[in-house]
Amino acid sequence: MKNARAFLLLLCGVTLAAPAFAAPDESQIDRGHRVYDKWCFPCHGTGVGKPGTESLAARGQKPAVLEERTDLTAPLIKIFVRHGVLFMPTFRKTEISDADLDAIAAYLTRNNKH
Template identity: 40%
Template sequence: MIVRRTLTAAALIAMMIVGTAHAGDMKNSVSHGEQIFNTQCIFCHGQGLGHPAWQMLALKKGKAKAYIVGRTDLTPLYIKHVVRNGLIEMPPFRVSQISNPDLDALAQYITHPDGAQSAK
């Protein structure tokens, strides 16, 4: 019954992997949000000259607020609103571009890049 034993072992390993993934949910959602930021937002919202959103926000709100990641005055709700509706020169993003769960992870990352839990 080697086959049966191998299957049992495989099932156990699979369960362990699923369990680990679940325990790491909070951290995963932050690194997932970071991934979305780095693919969808960074070319405008990266730090420094050459990033149009950074430059515009530096001009309007000052350099301390130019980089949106880690700002304490932005709420997840506001960020999600801006992403879905756009803001002046910033284009809106549809659900087909950034899904609702992805947008949650993104807003979580921007408000708490350190991985701390945020109130929605």
């Protein structure tokens, strides 16, 4: 009897947890958004005093805010993050893990057409 109850509780737990696994892309994008806000937004965000956005705007990049782009690809994003450019620093794996970088790429390519 005790075991049957434990089994039922387990079954309920699995059923309740199922929706979380049904949309892995969504949670990946959410995770990317969080990591992006921490490491990238200070330079690439909207508003004044965002040197990355200002630098891209000065080069004529439209839109200058990375989150509004639909032309960035995951490999390109990874190259910039791991190697830096101009005064954008190199991010090491101890700062941004490969999994976090995958999530950032998923977030920044979420609106791409293909």
